[in-house]
Amino acid sequence: MKNSVDTVRLDKWLWFARFCKTRTQANKFCREGNIRVNRELVAKPNHLLKPEDVLSFILRKRILIIRVISVGTRRGPFSEAKNLYQDLSGSDKTLRNKTSNSTGIRAAGSGRPTKRERRAIDQLNDPFK
Secondary structure (H helix, E strand, O other), X not given: OOOOOOOEEHHHHHHHOOOOOOHHHHHHHHHXXXXXXXXXXXXXXXXXXXXOOEEEEEEOOEEXXXXXXXXXXXXXXXXXXHHHEEEOOOOOOEOOOHHHOHHHOOOOOOOOOOHXXXXXXXXXXXXXX
16 A cells, blocks of 8 residues: 555645645546646546656646646645646647637727727638638
C-alpha cells in the first residue's frame, strides 16, 4: 500500500494548488475528463498524484502543463500554493476563439452598436452567413 504522505487525490491537489476555488469545483472539473496525468486521460477525482507527475488541462482559456513538485498537506495562501507545482506551459499558450479578433471590439464608452454596425460586425465575424 502506498504511503498517504507521498500521494494525494487529484481533486484535493487541484484545490490545494488553488486551481479551483472549492473542493466540489475541483471534483467536478476532474469528472469532466479534461485532465491528463502523464499523458493519460483521467476522469476520476480519486486518481492519486505523486511528485514529478505532469498534468495538462485547459483552464480559463489557457492550456496549462504543470509538474507536481509536492503533494501538500493543506490549502494555504497563494505563496505556499505556488511551491506545490512548476508551470511548464508557455505564457502565450491561449485558446483563440473565432470572435476574439479585434473587428468586433469597440472603444470603451462609445455606446452600443447600431443595427447597421452590428450587421457589419456579424459579416466580419462570419462572412459566409
